[in-house]
Amino acid sequence: MPNGAIGKGPERARLPHQANIPTAGLYLVSLSKPAGARNGATGPRLTQNWEDRMRNKETLVILAAAAAAMATGAHAGKLDDVRAAGELACGVSEGVPGFSNPNSEGVWTGLDADICRAVAAATLGDANAVRFVPLASKQKVLAVSSGQVDMTSRTTTWTMKRDSAEGVDFTSVVYYDGQGFMVRADAGVTSARELDAATVCLTTGTTTELNMADFARANGLTLEPVVFEGKREAVEAYASGRCDALTTDASQLAAFRAGFADPSEHKILPEIISKEPLAPFVAHGDNQWKDIVTWVVYGLITAEELGVTQANVAEMTASSTNPNIQRLLGTSGDTGGFLGLNSTWMVDTISAVGNYGEIYDRNLTATLGLERGVNALWTDGGILYAMPVR
Amino acid sequence: MPSSKKTAAWSPGSLLSQGGVLVVVIAILYVLFSNTQENLAIRGIESGFAFLGHEAGLPIGDSLIDYSPTRSYGYAFLVGILNTLFVSVLAIVFSTLLGIVIGVARVSRNWLLAKGAAIYVETLRNLPLLLTLFFIYTVVLAALPHPRDAIALSEGVFLSKRGFYLPRPVAEDGIGLFLGASAVALVLAVMFWRWAKSYKVRTGRSVPGLRGGLAIFLALSGLAFLASGQPLTSELPVYKGFNFKGGLSIKPEFASLLIGLVLYTAAYVAENVRSGIQSVHAGQIEAANALGVSSGVVTRMVLLPQALRVTIPATTNDYASLVKNSSLAVAIGYPDMVSVGGTIIGQNGQAIEIIAMWMAVYLTINLIISLGMNMLNARVQLVER
Numbered sequence: 001m002p003n004g005a006i007g008k009g010p011e012r013a014r015l016p017h018q019a020n021i022p023t024a025g026l027y028l029v030s031l032s033k034p035a036g037a038r039n040g041a042t043g044p045r046l047t048q049n050w051e052d053r054m055r056n057k058e059t060l061v062i063l064a065a066a067a068a069a070m071a072t073g074a075h076a077g078k079l080d081d082v083r084a085a086g087e088l089a090c091g092v093s094e095g096v097p098g099f100s101n102p103n104s105e106g107v108w109t110g111l112d113a114d115i116c117r118a119v120a121a122a123t124l125g126d127a128n129a130v131r132f133v134p135l136a137s138k139q140k141v142l143a144v145s146s147g148q149v150d151m152t153s154r155t156t157t158w159t160m161k162r163d164s165a166e167g168v169d170f171t172s173v174v175y176y177d178g179q180g181f182m183v184r185a186d187a188g189v190t191s192a193r194e195l196d197a198a199t200v201c202l203t204t205g206t207t208t209e210l211n212m213a214d215f216a217r218a219n220g221l222t223l224e225p226v227v228f229e230g231k232r233e234a235v236e237a238y239a240s241g242r243c244d245a246l247t248t249d250a251s252q253l254a255a256f257r258a259g260f261a262d263p264s265e266h267k268i269l270p271e272i273i274s275k276e277p278l279a280p281f282v283a284h285g286d287n288q289w290k291d292i293v294t295w296v297v298y299g300l301i302t303a304e305e306l307g308v309t310q311a312n313v314a315e316m317t318a319s320s321t322n323p324n325i326q327r328l329l330g331t332s333g334d335t336g337g338f339l340g341l342n343s344t345w346m347v348d349t350i351s352a353v354g355n356y357g358e359i360y361d362r363n364l365t366a367t368l369g370l371e372r373g374v375n376a377l378w379t380d381g382g383i384l385y386a387m388p389v390r
Numbered sequence: 391m392p393s394s395k396k397t398a399a400w401s402p403g404s405l406l407s408q409g410g411v412l413v414v415v416i417a418i419l420y421v422l423f424s425n426t427q428e429n430l431a432i433r434g435i436e437s438g439f440a441f442l443g444h445e446a447g448l449p450i451g452d453s454l455i456d457y458s459p460t461r462s463y464g465y466a467f468l469v470g471i472l473n474t475l476f477v478s479v480l481a482i483v484f485s486t487l488l489g490i491v492i493g494v495a496r497v498s499r500n501w502l503l504a505k506g507a508a509i510y511v512e513t514l515r516n517l518p519l520l521l522t523l524f525f526i527y528t529v530v531l532a533a534l535p536h537p538r539d540a541i542a543l544s545e546g547v548f549l550s551k552r553g554f555y556l557p558r559p560v561a562e563d564g565i566g567l568f569l570g571a572s573a574v575a576l577v578l579a580v581m582f583w584r585w586a587k588s589y590k591v592r593t594g595r596s597v598p599g600l601r602g603g604l605a606i607f608l609a610l611s612g613l614a615f616l617a618s619g620q621p622l623t624s625e626l627p628v629y630k631g632f633n634f635k636g637g638l639s640i641k642p643e644f645a646s647l648l649i650g651l652v653l654y655t656a657a658y659v660a661e662n663v664r665s666g667i668q669s670v671h672a673g674q675i676e677a678a679n680a681l682g683v684s685s686g687v688v689t690r691m692v693l694l695p696q697a698l699r700v701t702i703p704a705t706t707n708d709y710a711s712l713v714k715n716s717s718l719a720v721a722i723g724y725p726d727m728v729s730v731g732g733t734i735i736g737q738n739g740q741a742i743e744i745i746a747m748w749m750a751v752y753l754t755i756n757l758i759i760s761l762g763m764n765m766l767n768a769r770v771q772l773v774e775r
Contacts, residue, residue: 138732234723
């Protein structure tokens with residue numbers, strides 16, 4: 001079990017939301033001794049909830065699923081766990097250029113990967129202390145809620161259902177995206193509304209399918225889906241001509257288009273059919289950890305607003321007289337302390353990965369030619385607006 | 391069964407230890423279950439099967455029954471189950487036929503045939519099925535043209551990257567009359583076949599029962615078709631806009647999955663058939679030959695009944711594997727139960743429920759296969775008198 005927290009230390013049992021994860025062995029022990037004699041949290045709860053559990057029989061007992069949920073222990077103090085492990089387990093995609101994609105040397109690159117590094121720098125002081133865990137679309141939520149990874153930064157849309165009923169909490173948006181369609185330039189199509197009867201390649205386990213079905217229904221179109229498990233298979237099927245169109249978030253379409261032998265043979269249609277706010281997420285129930293990931297992202301955006309860059313961060317720390325910059329970089333007040341981090345949390349982060357603008361330019365503009373668009377700062381006409389760091 | 395064994399199994403000591411193990415197992419299962427429930431509640435994760443009645447909203451590309459995204463999750467999952475069943479049943483039939491042919495070729499005295507079959511078996515058995523599927527899917531897609539330049543095999547029959555399009559039979563008035571007459575023809579044909587068999591047993595003279603029965607069926611139902619005013623027309627697929635409209639279609643994903651499963655499983659079935667044939671003592675065949683029995687009858691009456699005793703139990707396992715292997719469909723875009731279920735997990739996050747449903751369906755299918763094969767096996771086993 002990834003979280004061997006139970007029974008290890010009394011301080012672990014302090015939070016009221018902590019789950020009980022008695023292994024079979026512990027359970028037998030707690031039966032044979034008076035309740036509460038050992039496993040302070042475990043014993044009493046077993047007896048108190050006995051009747052409740054007897055009523056909970058409508059759901060099937062299945063060994064594998066139960067074993068999966070055995071790992072679903074809520075963590076008391078994810079920050080402590082991460083520090084104890086000395087590395088951040090960060091869920092990423094299986095390969096989306098510009099967001100999270102291993103380069104030719106096997107190093108993960110992209111905006112999402114850099115967010116993982118930023119969190120590692122802020123919490124551990126080392127941007128390289130990240131274990132990247134590639135997750136398929138349908139695994140991503142479960143991997144976080146079960147504690148398999150500490151956080152996920154994986155082009156995941158922030159939706160109400162996921163945030164409220166699937167055991168995860170979203171932090172803050174790192175990219176405002178929307179779903180679009182890519183077609184072959186020679187297909188003679190100028191609008192997604194002309195796609196009636198078209199075959200569309202897409203991937204499973206995402207909001208993409210729902211959006212496409214909604215769009216087709218709203219516009220009276222019949223679209224034939226071919227749904228793949230992996231993104232690469234979907235793109236290859238589109239490239240081989242199996243489908244007339246490929247649909248996913250517009251930023252990813254641009255990334256895949258840039259990867260084709262001749263990008264000019266493909267074009268992205270103007271319609272954006274959905275809102276896709278992409279945000280990192282953490283397991284539900286650990287507010288401190290959620291705050292850390294949220295404020296690292298806000299810190300990166302604030303750094304761009306204030307003009308703090310990877311190149312000038314040392315100089316700014318030493319000599320800036322701007323109180324906002326001083327607060328961000330920890331030379332005045334203790335913003336890091338609010339989160340349980342060092343006062344140099346943002347200095348470590350910015351020195352390692354740069355500010356939000358630098359991360360964006362390096363991963364999306366320089367390689368894929370994606371403009372900032374709505375992802376520009378609010379002061380530049382975009383909607384990127386970080387809460388004040390103070 | 392000897393009575394000593396019986397008493398040993400139910401002696402007080404063994405009863406106690408067996409009961410103890412049972413209690414421990416049940417206790418472990420209960421702890422797993424209650425913990426799951428509690429952890430889900432703490433995490434605020436929804437549980438239960440209420441979602442099955444909610445609107446699915448997901449599109450499915452290949453469905454045997456009428457489906458639209460306004461249907462419920464439960465109905466969408468049913469579409470997936472039917473797709474899994476459809477591809478599994480067809481693959482079982484075709485892999486059995488192909489497996490028998492290759493298995494017989496394996497023991498053939500024709501050197502080329504035997505070696506060719508050996509190479510086939512060794513290649514297919516030693517490649518991961520997933521790779522074979524990717525290979526077939528890629529080859530199928532690469533080989534076929536864009537629907538604009540579809541290969542027209544005959545009127546209304548097209549082959550392209552979008553699939554294999556065929557005319558769809560459409561029932562007209564009088565179809566009931568025709569179907570009724572065909573049923574009567576079928577009954578008559580079977581009656582003739584059974585009479586032929588009993589006539590042979592009584593007199594020793596053989597009448598071509600099977601061929602005669604088939605001729606009766608075809609002639610009578612053909613006449614009925616004409617008499618009822620040819621109540622069956624066809625709807626031809628027509629290329630329009632992006633794709634063909636109308637007609638029946640076989641999608642490349644389905645075809646690739648079926649071909650992959652058949653080729654792969656046939657290699658295993660072939661080995662079962664080979665071992666079955668080789669298990670029959672050579673003396674049996676030689677004795678039959680010495681009696682002057684024709685080689686076809688030797689195969690049917692001497693070789694096959696004995697070979698099946700070895701072949702059937704092993705093949706039961708391979709059928710079960712085939713059904714489970716069909717879940718690889720998700721890799722090449724065929725909407726089987728696992729693919730549809732995966733989408734549902736992505737939309738509502740209730741992984742435990744969906745995984746339980748997957749397990750229940752695969753278990754049910756395989757237990758039914760097992761039951762059927764065991765009944766077949768019981769019929770071919772030696773009956774000791």
